[in-house]
Amino acid sequence: MKTCPTTWSRHRIPLLCVIALATLMAACAATPLPPSESLAAATNAIASAEQAGARHYAGAELEEARSQLVLAEQAVTEEAMIEAERLAHQSRVAAELALARTESAKAVEINREMERGADALDVEMRRQGEQK
Amino acid sequence: MKTVSLLKTRSGGKLVPTIVLSSILLGACAASPTTPQAALDVREKLTELQSDPEMANNARNELRSAEEAVRIAEQPLGSGQADLADYRIYMADHMVEIARAKGTTRLLETERTRMGEQRDAARLTARTLEADRAQADAETARSSEAAAAALSAAAAADLQRRIDDLEAEATERGLVLTLGDVLFATGSAEIQGGSNRNLEKLVGFLNEYPDRNVVIEGHTDNVGSAQFNQTLSLQRAESVRRHLSDHGVERRRLTVNGYGLERPVASNESEAGRQQNRRVEVIIEN
Numbered sequence: 001m002k003t004c005p006t007t008w009s010r011h012r013i014p015l016l017c018v019i020a021l022a023t024l025m026a027a028c029a030a031t032p033l034p035p036s037e038s039l040a041a042a043t044n045a046i047a048s049a050e051q052a053g054a055r056h057y058a059g060a061e062l063e064e065a066r067s068q069l070v071l072a073e074q075a076v077t078e079e080a081m082i083e084a085e086r087l088a089h090q091s092r093v094a095a096e097l098a099l100a101r102t103e104s105a106k107a108v109e110i111n112r113e114m115e116r117g118a119d120a121l122d123v124e125m126r127r128q129g130e131q132k
Numbered sequence: 133m134k135t136v137s138l139l140k141t142r143s144g145g146k147l148v149p150t151i152v153l154s155s156i157l158l159g160a161c162a163a164s165p166t167t168p169q170a171a172l173d174v175r176e177k178l179t180e181l182q183s184d185p186e187m188a189n190n191a192r193n194e195l196r197s198a199e200e201a202v203r204i205a206e207q208p209l210g211s212g213q214a215d216l217a218d219y220r221i222y223m224a225d226h227m228v229e230i231a232r233a234k235g236t237t238r239l240l241e242t243e244r245t246r247m248g249e250q251r252d253a254a255r256l257t258a259r260t261l262e263a264d265r266a267q268a269d270a271e272t273a274r275s276s277e278a279a280a281a282a283l284s285a286a287a288a289a290d291l292q293r294r295i296d297d298l299e300a301e302a303t304e305r306g307l308v309l310t311l312g313d314v315l316f317a318t319g320s321a322e323i324q325g326g327s328n329r330n331l332e333k334l335v336g337f338l339n340e341y342p343d344r345n346v347v348i349e350g351h352t353d354n355v356g357s358a359q360f361n362q363t364l365s366l367q368r369a370e371s372v373r374r375h376l377s378d379h380g381v382e383r384r385r386l387t388v389n390g391y392g393l394e395r396p397v398a399s400n401e402s403e404a405g406r407q408q409n410r411r412v413e414v415i416i417e418n
Contacts, residue, residue, distance in 0.1 A: 086219040093226035100233035107240035114247050121251060125258045
């Protein structure tokens with residue numbers, strides 16, 4: 001924060017100083033902070049998806065999430081914080097989609113496996129039935 | 133993967149007069165705010181999911197969030213806000229797809245439970261079948277056991293009948309069959325007449341029960357020297373063995389002993405007693 005220059009306050013009334021300070025503060029507020037919360041959320045979502053096996057089951061979605069995060073970080077360095085925040089959000093939903101598609105792909109696999117098991121059981125039962 | 137981030141919002145401008153009016157009134161403002169076409173596409177996908185009762189059921193919360201995102205994406209924006217429009221559509225589209233994926237997963241999980249139940253039922257059927265079969269097998273085994281027992285009982289009865297027929301005596305050494313002295317002429321070891329009813333029965337019995345071995349023992353009374361009697365008793369036992377082996381009984385099953393006057397069964401004082409002592413005993417081992 002800037003302090004009020006003393007050379008000004010000596011001869012002028014303090015009101016001018018207050019106005020100057022308010023103007024400077026307003027200027028400060030116009031430059032937004034990096035969207036660290038959104039970036040962290042995206043990073044976490046990507047980690048969760050990876051942990052669930054998204055690399056194998058939803059590679060394209062995971063890649064999309066990663067590239068959105070890279071763009072978000074790039075935007076931060078360019079101080080385009082609004083864009084950075086949007087990109088971070090996009091990265092997060094892309095990672096969430098990667099996770100959701102990973103889970104459903106796994107569920108498909110498990111069900112297919114169970115069906116095979118059930119078929120094998122049917123065959124076994126038929127065989128037993130024939131024996132009898 | 134479908135992304136809508138690259139889609140551009142289409143400027144509206146359906147009504148030329150509006151544009152003209154806008155141009156006049158607003159000057160710098162390029163176009164009137166409209167709902168982006170891509171948002172309408174996302175809305176269509178969402179409506180499709182919402183109208184699927186299973187999806188509506190399985191992804192209720194996700195669909196609600198997607199609905200909210202789509203509603204935001206549908207908000208009309210000016211062409212100057214293309215970036216914001218793209219962002220909102222990206223978010224809405226992804227949330228719709230997340231709802232779809234989660235709904236699908238839950239549907240599959242429900243199916244899995246059903247399949248598990250079916251499989252359990254199938255297993256139970258299989259196990260019941262197996263148990264039934266095992267029981268049937270056990271019953272078969274029991275009945276065959278009973279049959280075997282009945283058979284052996286019948287065989288035992290048959291054996292007993294044969295033994296009775298032989299007029300053999302059951303002792304701890306086995307079945308003892310006594311062939312009297314009438315078989316032989318006095319002082320001779322030759323079997324008289326070549327044949328004898330008791331011997332015939334013995335041959336028949338031994339041929340029917342081939343796993344039974346036989347000890348043939350010759351005995352005499354006390355007339356004559358001990359040496360003579362011992363030799364005579366052995367020769368008579370040998371005669372019986374020869375007769376048996378001539379009639380199909382293997383020689384290795386037959387053992388002979390001559391005891392002479394050593395083992396009388398009656399008193400040698402009387403003729404009746406001496407006659408009882410002159411004998412050949414055939415012991416059929418158990």
